[in-house]
Amino acid sequence: MMKHWIVESDVDKNKSYPQIVDAAKFLQQDEVVAFPTETVYGLGANATSDSAVGKIFEAKGRPSDNPLIVHISNKGQLNGLVAHIPDVAEKLIDAYWPGPLTIIFEKKAEVFSEKVTAGLDTVAIRMPDHPVALAIIEAAGLPIAAPSANRSGKPSPTTADHVIDDLQDRIAGVVDGGETGVGVESTVVDCTGAVxxxxxxxxVTKEQLEEVVGAVEVDPSLKEGKGAPKSPGMKYTHYAPDAPVYLVDGTRADLQRLVDEKKAEGLKVGVMTTAEYLEEFEADLILSAGRRDDLSTVAHHLYDTLRAFNRSDVDIIFAEMFPEEGVGLAIMNRLQKAAGYRVIKG
Known part of the structure; x- marks a missing residue:
C-alpha cells in the first residue's frame, strides 16, 4: 500500500522529521517517492540506480528517450556530478538557485543511470526552492531524479491528491507538503554551448535570465516538439486532459462561435479563460485559470484547471491564448503541448 506522509510545508532544516526520514529511507532502498517542490510535485528516485530510475518510467508510463532532471540539495554536490561548471552556469546558479531553474551540464562519466540521461553526454540538474524537497534530498544523501509525479502526458500535479489520483499503488509513497507555488515546471537552460x-x-523567465548573463536563445523546436529530446518536456504531448484541447488564436467572439458550432453538433463544450472574461462565454463548463493582468496566477492554476476539466463530462475544450512574454512563454508552451499543437485561427 502506498505510504502517505503529511508534513508541514515550512519544515525547519535544523529539525528531524520522522516522515522525511522514512521517505528518505525508501529512496535509499531504490523505491520511488513523490514530494513537493516549488513548481509541481516530483516523482523521486535514486539517480545512480538503474533499478530505481526504471521504477519512475514504469509508474509514469514515460517514454525511455525522455531524460530526467536530477535534484540536489546543495551546490557542493555538483562537483561530483558534472564534468565542469561553465562561467555562465555559475552566474545563473548564484542568481537563481535554489529555484525553478534547471541547468544542462556535461555529465561526469559513470555516475548516473543511463536511464536518467537517455544516453546523452549531458545531464539536467536543479536545486529546488522548497524546504520539504531539500530536506528529503539531504536526508537521502543521493542525487534524486524527479520528473513530475503524474501519469505521462497528463496535467502535472500541484497537490498530493493529484499524485494519489494518478499514481495510487504505482509508487511507494507521497510526502504531502500542501499545494505547490509556481505551478509550472522549472525553466531548462542548456549551458554547454557558447550562448x-x-x-x-x-x-524563471527569459527576461530574468538575460538580466544575469546577457543574450539567451530559445530552442526553435519548442514550437513543434520535434527531434530527439535534449531536455524533459521537449517531445510528446504533455499536460493534456482527457478531452481534446484546441487553442483559439482570435477574438472571444471567434471562440464563442466555435463553442456554438460544437454544441450544435451535440457535444458538451468546455472553455478555459481568465477571470476578466469569465462571464463573456456561454458553454457547458467555463473555467478561469487565473487573471490575464497577472499571468503568474495562470501559471499557478493552469494544471489544476486542466484537471478540473477531467472531472467534468465535456467532450472538447477551447482555450484562450496568452502573450509569449515573461511567464506567458511557459504557459503557452504547456498549453501548446496540452493541445498537441492544435491551434484554430479566428
Missing part, C-alpha cells in the same frame, strides 16, 4: 539556450520555459 545559453532555453530548452523548456518555466518559472
Amino acid at each position: 545559453p539556450v532555453i530548452l523548456r520555459p518555466g518559472g
